[in-house]
Amino acid sequence: MPAARTARAGRLFRPVHRWVWGDLDRRVRKLLVFGEVETDGGRDILRAAEVTPDPLLRRLYLEHALDELRHGHMFRERGAAILRARALKTGVLLGGNPLPGGHGLDDLHVENEPDHRLLAFLHVAEKAAAGRFAIYRDVVDDDPETRAIFEEILRDEVFHMNYSYTQLTRVAPDSYARHVWRARASRLWKRYVRAMAAIAALIGNTILTLVYFVLLPPFAWLAKRAERREPPGWSAVSGVRDDAPTSQY
Amino acid sequence: MKILGISAHYHDSAAALVVDGVPVAAVQEERLSRRKNDASFPLGAIEWCLGSAGLEPADLDAVVFYERSMLKFDRTLTSTLRAFPRSWRSFPSAAKNMLGEKVWARGIIASYLGVPRRKILFTAHHAAHAAAAFLTSPARRAAILTADGVGEWATLTVGRGERHADGRTDITLLREIRYPHSLGMLYSTVTAYLGFAVNEDEYKVMGLAAYGHPTFAEQVRRVIRRRDDGTFTLDLDYFEFHTTAERSYSSKFLDLFGPARTPYQPIDLETTEGRRFADIAASFQLVLEETLVAIASSLRRETGLPDLCLGGGVALNSVANARILNEAGFDRVFVPPAPGDAGCSLGAALYADRIYFKQPDRDVPDHPFWGPAIDPHELARAATEDGQGLQELDEPSLLERVADDLVAGRVVGWLDGAGEFGPRALGHRSILAAAQPAAMRDRLNRDIKFREDFRPFAPVVPIEYADRLFEMPAGGARLARFMSGVFPVRPEWRESLAAVTHVDGSARVQALERDMAPRLYDLLQAYGRRTGLPVLLNTSFNLAGEPIVSRAVEGYLTFRRCGIDVLVAGNAVVTKRVAAPVKSIKEYA
Numbered sequence: 001m002p003a004a005r006t007a008r009a010g011r012l013f014r015p016v017h018r019w020v021w022g023d024l025d026r027r028v029r030k031l032l033v034f035g036e037v038e039t040d041g042g043r044d045i046l047r048a049a050e051v052t053p054d055p056l057l058r059r060l061y062l063e064h065a066l067d068e069l070r071h072g073h074m075f076r077e078r079g080a081a082i083l084r085a086r087a088l089k090t091g092v093l094l095g096g097n098p099l100p101g102g103h104g105l106d107d108l109h110v111e112n113e114p115d116h117r118l119l120a121f122l123h124v125a126e127k128a129a130a131g132r133f134a135i136y137r138d139v140v141d142d143d144p145e146t147r148a149i150f151e152e153i154l155r156d157e158v159f160h161m162n163y164s165y166t167q168l169t170r171v172a173p174d175s176y177a178r179h180v181w182r183a184r185a186s187r188l189w190k191r192y193v194r195a196m197a198a199i200a201a202l203i204g205n206t207i208l209t210l211v212y213f214v215l216l217p218p219f220a221w222l223a224k225r226a227e228r229r230e231p232p233g234w235s236a237v238s239g240v241r242d243d244a245p246t247s248q249y
Numbered sequence: 250m251k252i253l254g255i256s257a258h259y260h261d262s263a264a265a266l267v268v269d270g271v272p273v274a275a276v277q278e279e280r281l282s283r284r285k286n287d288a289s290f291p292l293g294a295i296e297w298c299l300g301s302a303g304l305e306p307a308d309l310d311a312v313v314f315y316e317r318s319m320l321k322f323d324r325t326l327t328s329t330l331r332a333f334p335r336s337w338r339s340f341p342s343a344a345k346n347m348l349g350e351k352v353w354a355r356g357i358i359a360s361y362l363g364v365p366r367r368k369i370l371f372t373a374h375h376a377a378h379a380a381a382a383f384l385t386s387p388a389r390r391a392a393i394l395t396a397d398g399v400g401e402w403a404t405l406t407v408g409r410g411e412r413h414a415d416g417r418t419d420i421t422l423l424r425e426i427r428y429p430h431s432l433g434m435l436y437s438t439v440t441a442y443l444g445f446a447v448n449e450d451e452y453k454v455m456g457l458a459a460y461g462h463p464t465f466a467e468q469v470r471r472v473i474r475r476r477d478d479g480t481f482t483l484d485l486d487y488f489e490f491h492t493t494a495e496r497s498y499s500s501k502f503l504d505l506f507g508p509a510r511t512p513y514q515p516i517d518l519e520t521t522e523g524r525r526f527a528d529i530a531a532s533f534q535l536v537l538e539e540t541l542v543a544i545a546s547s548l549r550r551e552t553g554l555p556d557l558c559l560g561g562g563v564a565l566n567s568v569a570n571a572r573i574l575n576e577a578g579f580d581r582v583f584v585p586p587a588p589g590d591a592g593c594s595l596g597a598a599l600y601a602d603r604i605y606f607k608q609p610d611r612d613v614p615d616h617p618f619w620g621p622a623i624d625p626h627e628l629a630r631a632a633t634e635d636g637q638g639l640q641e642l643d644e645p646s647l648l649e650r651v652a653d654d655l656v657a658g659r660v661v662g663w664l665d666g667a668g669e670f671g672p673r674a675l676g677h678r679s680i681l682a683a684a685q686p687a688a689m690r691d692r693l694n695r696d697i698k699f700r701e702d703f704r705p706f707a708p709v710v711p712i713e714y715a716d717r718l719f720e721m722p723a724g725g726a727r728l729a730r731f732m733s734g735v736f737p738v739r740p741e742w743r744e745s746l747a748a749v750t751h752v753d754g755s756a757r758v759q760a761l762e763r764d765m766a767p768r769l770y771d772l773l774q775a776y777g778r779r780t781g782l783p784v785l786l787n788t789s790f791n792l793a794g795e796p797i798v799s800r801a802v803e804g805y806l807t808f809r810r811c812g813i814d815v816l817v818a819g820n821a822v823v824t825k826r827v828a829a830p831v832k833s834i835k836e837y838a
Contacts, residue, residue, distance in 0.1 A: 032513065043795065047283050050803050055634035058806075066810055080513035111282075201345075208341035213334075220333030227331050233480040234424040237408075239317045239373030239401045245605045248319035248355065248371050 011135070018139040024082060031079035031146070035072045042068030047110040048118055054171070057115055060163050064122070067156045074149050081145075116172040120179035123164035124187060130157040250606055251308055253295065254598030255358065256315040256377075256590050258351045260286045260448045263591035264294035265619070265670075266302055267598040270611035272385075274298040275619035275670040277591045279796040283803070286449055287796075291594075292361060297621060306362040313601040315593035316374035318354040320401040322347045324428055332492040339493045370605060372597045374400025375561070378588070379420050381596025382560030383410035384603060385613045386583035392552040393420070394545055397561035397589070398433035398448075405432060407548045410558065416609030420600065429491040430482050432537060433563050435473055438488060438497040439533040443526055444510035447497070455568055456704050458534035459753040460518050461527030468505050469536040479547040481540055516703060538569045545577035555580040560596070564588035564733070565672065567757050571734040574724055581724040584733035586617030587671030595619075595670070616765050617675050617731060620668030621799050625819030628664070628801035632816075635809075638824040648768070651817060652775035655683055655785065659814035660697060662790055664804045665768050668797070673732045674789035675759060676709065676766035678797050678804075680813060682786040684708050687747035689786060696812035700793040707732055707757040708749035709787035711773050715760040718742045718784065729760035748786050759787060 020026050042065045049061035110118065137150035168176045241247055254265040257278075265275035276298065278284075278291035299306065306312075325347050329336045336343075350357070355369050372380070378395040389412050396405040408422035428434075436454065437447045445453045472487045487505065490497035503509060510516070510526055517523040545557060557579040559570060564584045574582045585592055602608045625641075632639040642650060651661055661681045669675050680697065682689050694702050710718060715726055720737040728734035735757045738750045749756050763770040777783025790804060791797045792811060798804040801818040808816040808825065816823040 039794070043283070046806060049806055050283070050800070055631075058631070059635065062806060062809060076513065080515075083511060083513055204345060205341040208344050209337060212337050212340045216330060216333060216340075220330040223327050223330035224333070230427075232430075232482050233426070233476050233478050235402075235427050237373075237375075237406060237422045237425050238403060238427075239320050240376050240422055241373075242604055245313075245370040245372075245601065246367065248317050248352075249323070 014135060014139065017135050021136065021139045024086065027140070027143075027146070028079050028082050031075045031082070035074075035076035035079060037072075038068050038075060039072030042066070042072060044110050045122070048113075048115075051111055052115055054115060057119075057167060057171075060167065064160055064163070067160065071153050071156070074152070078146055078149055116168060116176070116179050117183070119164045119168040119171065120176070120183035121186070123161060123168060123180060124183040126157050126160040126164060128187070130154060130161065133157065250310045250602060250608060251302075251304060252598045252601050252606075253298065253309050253312045254315065254377075254594040254596070254601075255291060255295065255312065256592075256594040256597070257290050258288060258354070259590060260288045261589060261591045262288055262291040262294065263587075263594040263670075264291045264298045265595035265598050266298040266304070267595070267602055268302060270599075270602050270608050272595055272599075272613060272619055274301045275587075275595050276621060276668070276799075277587075277670070277796070280620060280668060280799040283796060285794060285796050290357060290361065295362070301621075306364050309362075309364060309368065311368050311370050311601055311606070312358055312362060312364055313370045313372060313597040314354045314358065315372060315377045315590070315597040317371045317401055318352050321374075322352045324399070324402050328428065328491050335492040338495070342494055370601055372600045373403070373422075374593065375403045375406040375425065376420065376422060376600055377593035377596035378560035379406065379408060379410065379422060379558070379596070380600035380603070381585050381592040382558035382564070382583060382588065383420060384418070384599040385585045385595070385615075386556075386558050387612070387615060388556040388558060388581070388583060390554055391556035391558045391583070392545075392548045392554045392579070393422070393558045393560070394541075394548060395559070395561040396432050396541070396563035398437055399428045399431055402427045404428050404430060404434065405544070405561075405563075407544065409552050409554065412610045417607070418603035418610050420604060426480055429485060429488070430480075432473075432481075432540060433561070434488070434490055434497070435483060436533065436537060436563070436566075438490060438502075439529065441497045442502070442506065442509045443530060444512040444514060446512075451562075452565065453701070453704065454530045455534060455566055456751070457516065457527050458530040458568070459705070459751050459755065460703060461524065461529070461531035463532040463535040464528045465506060465532035466535050469532045471505070472502070473536060473540065475540065475543065479543050516701065518703065534566075534568065537563075537566065538572045541569050542572055542576045545573045545579070549578040556583065557581070558583045560585065560588050560592070562589040567733050568735045568755075570728060571722075571725070571736055574728055574734065575722050579724070581727050582734075584728065584731060585671070586669060586673060586675065586731040588733075589672065592671060615730075617669045617671055617673070618667040618677055618766075619670040622667045623664045623677075623801050623804075623818050625801065625821040628805055628816065628818040628823065629821045631802050631805045632821070632823040636826070638826055640822045640824075641820050642822060643820065644768075647817070647820060647822060648772050648775045650822065651772055651815065652779055654815045655681065655776050656779045658683060658686070658689070660689075660693065660812060662804055662808050662813045662816040663769070663772075664790070664798070664801055664816070664818040665766070668799050671731070672789075672797075673759075674787065674797055675731060676761065676769035676787070678790040678799070679709075679769070680788045680790050681709075681772075682748070683780075684746050684749045684784045684786045685780070685782070689748040692812065693748075693786070693788065698788065698791075698793055699811070703752075705751040705757070706749050706786045706788050707759060708746060708784050709759040709761055709769065709773065710784045711770060711777075712760040712762050714777075714783055715758060718746065718782075719756060719758050721758075721760075726760045729758045730762070730765070732757055732759040734758070745782060746784060749784070 046065040049058045133150050140146045252267045256263050262278040276294045278294045279287040281293035329340050358369050359366050375395045379393045393408045403425035405426040406422045410420045412418050440451050440454050441447050473481050475481050487502040489499045663679045663681050665677045735755045738756050743750045773783040789797045
């Protein structure tokens with residue numbers, strides 16, 4: 001089964017995955033995040049179905065999107081079931097805010113992608129996902145219900161990998177291999193950009209936190225003093241300056 | 250003059266185009282990008298608005314942004330400083346958020362559209378709300394009340410508007426309540442506490458409230474304290490929205506109301522916990538209503554004006570709107586179809602036209618249909634390619650046929666003309682069904698909308714029948730024009746309208762005048778001839794978590810993946826055939 005062909009890197013990290021999935025809090029979080037990602041991915045593929053001019057691809061994208069949306073539902077239900085089964089440390093995890101879902105297709109702007117590029121992207125992404133899910137299936141062997149979800153999703157991934165490749169060879173018979181390589185390169189590039197963005201965010205946060213504690217205290221004192229002087233209740237209207245329509249203040 | 254209004258960067262971005270004082274196009278970005286509450290710069294919406302009027306950016310006389318971005322930055326920074334040192338976690342993200350994009354509104358607009366910077370104008374956020382509420386209403390003079398989460402500093406304003414006989418227009422905001430004291434933030438906090446998505450699911454709190462009793466009202470009154478002058482203050486010890494982006498309520502809030510619900514915990518109203526959540530929703534709803542009624546009553550006494558224009562996201566609370574109409578002393582209450590931030594794009598453009606450029610007053614067409622139009626051929630093509638049952642019918646046959654389908658208990662996807670601007674489907678992007686059987690509500694929630702079973706559905710009724718079926722106060726039909734008020738279903742009709750009667754016997758009625766949506770009106774009449782009751786269940790044409798559909802193909806793919814039986818776009822009618830077995834489509838793999 002192609003889905004069972006786990007990536008070598010994935011196998012190397014199997015102990016890490018086992019550690020991650022071994023903790024119930026982390027397991028729940030993973031499942032719920034997967035739920036959001038699959039659902040977002042499903043919506044992106046649905047968008048592809050809406051914009052493609054190719055009737056066969058529209059039907060296949062729709063089928064694919066339905067699968068992804070169902071996967072999202074399965075992950076959410078399973079995460080919620082574990083959540084209900086025992087009290088977890090969910091205060092910070094779910095403190096009234098939705099989990100970061102992101103977009104399943106790496107923020108792909110489906111409207112701007114021709115079908116051959118999207119198919120190549122889907123093929124590569126589904127293959128990678130199948131590899132990861134195969135590892136996850138193996139490391140949750142203590143949890144038959146979660147394992148069953150991964151089993152079912154892996155079966156769907158086979159269809160997704162195969163149809164995307166078959167259709168890619170149909171719509172781009174002369175250049176499909178090149179598109180697959182480009183999709184792989186694009187995924188790598190996006191990973192690199194994400195990693196760099198994360199590092200930049202870390203540096204930015206550190207600098208801004210330093211600024212906060214080093215430079216802002218006197219201004220904070222002034223702001224607090226001003227706040228104490230503000231009367232509660234009604235205030236004069238701010239921002240309405242009909243004589244200065246170009247002002248941003 | 251040609252003026253483009255833009256709202257962006259917070260939630261539900263939108264663009265609106267006003268030409269010679271009258272709106273010609275307005276659409277939310279989410280309707281084009283298909284990303285719910287899309288907050289990105291609304292380039293798609295702008296392109297569509299300009300394209301639909303045959304304009305280029307260079308043809309515009311002004312582009313108006315819906316808030317003063319630097320003043321907003323001032324508020325964000327000042328709030329962070331006031332919360333020092335508790336705000337240390339939120340400061341980096343707030344700073345990056347504002348400095349990364351939001352304060353550069355002028356530059357972003359100039360670079361995207363290529364218009365000179367002098368043509369880029371700004372309105373105060375609540376002035377845009379006020380203009381959207383007042384200038385789209387037929388009122389000549391009216392009191393104005395706007396309330397939302399927060400604009401620049403204001404969270405609630407009161408004022409008055411007047412359209413003079415000589416064509417001049419005045420909008421005067423008299424005073425404001427400032428952040429962090431905010432009814433919108435209060436309601437968003439309880440929305441988050443109840444496990445719903447902030448800025449999106451506030452209406453679920455309103456729906457859930459009907460199942461509960463306001464047994465926590467006294468606790469809520471400790472959280473929001475009313476003052477003698479009619480205003481209120483939030484006790485900030487119960488909140489964290491002003492200090493952190495991670496959580497909007499504090500531990501003290503949890504001590505007062507008990508543990509919060511996680512988004513993944515089902516609300517089971519048979520359990521003690523489920524009833525507690527419903528009671529908390531009912532309590533916050535009650536206090537919100539009381540506060541708004543008090544402020545509106547005071548405004549009525551002060552202005553002496555019989556009409557009130559309500560704007561801001563809080564005006565989407567249709568239960569509170571009805572109470573204001575009933576109790577604040579106004580004869581009529583006007584709520585625009587898009588009272589939230591998306592509507593500010595239209596409000597900002599109208600404000601610039603009437604106030605900045607002092608253009609003469611013009612009546613604004615009294616309907617919400619400013620979005621992209623449906624192309625029936627798109628549906629016909631897709632349905633034919635997929636082997637779905639397509640019929641193209643003349644108008645009378647189509648209406649009779651669809652009425653028969655509705656009588657037979659089929660659910661109909663209804664796409665007609667230009668899309669609605671705002672969150673309500675008012676007859677052009679609707680899912681319609683029989684309003685009689687209670688089972689229809691459950692079927693729609695379970696098989697079609699895929700949403701919680703406590704969620705109610707709204708009825709649409711010809712305006713002539715509204716008072717017979719619903720307890721509409723004087724002025725109620727106006728509030729019901731854009732589905733902005735909740736009114737009791739008359740007791741004798743509750744059983745006959747079970748699918749649209751909420752658990753407390755109320756319904757968020759749409760009272761339809763033929764001029765606004767003639768095809769739907771005629772369909773209601775055709776349905777009424779068969780059943781004796783010209784009322785249909787009308788819900789927005791979208792599935793949970795998705796924006797309302799805009800194009801026919803979007804409606805078609807929604808139809809294909811849920812339990813809608815019949816899809817209508819223009820003269821094209823598609824009846825669902827049993828879906829091709831998955832195996833057959835997977836053979837293509």
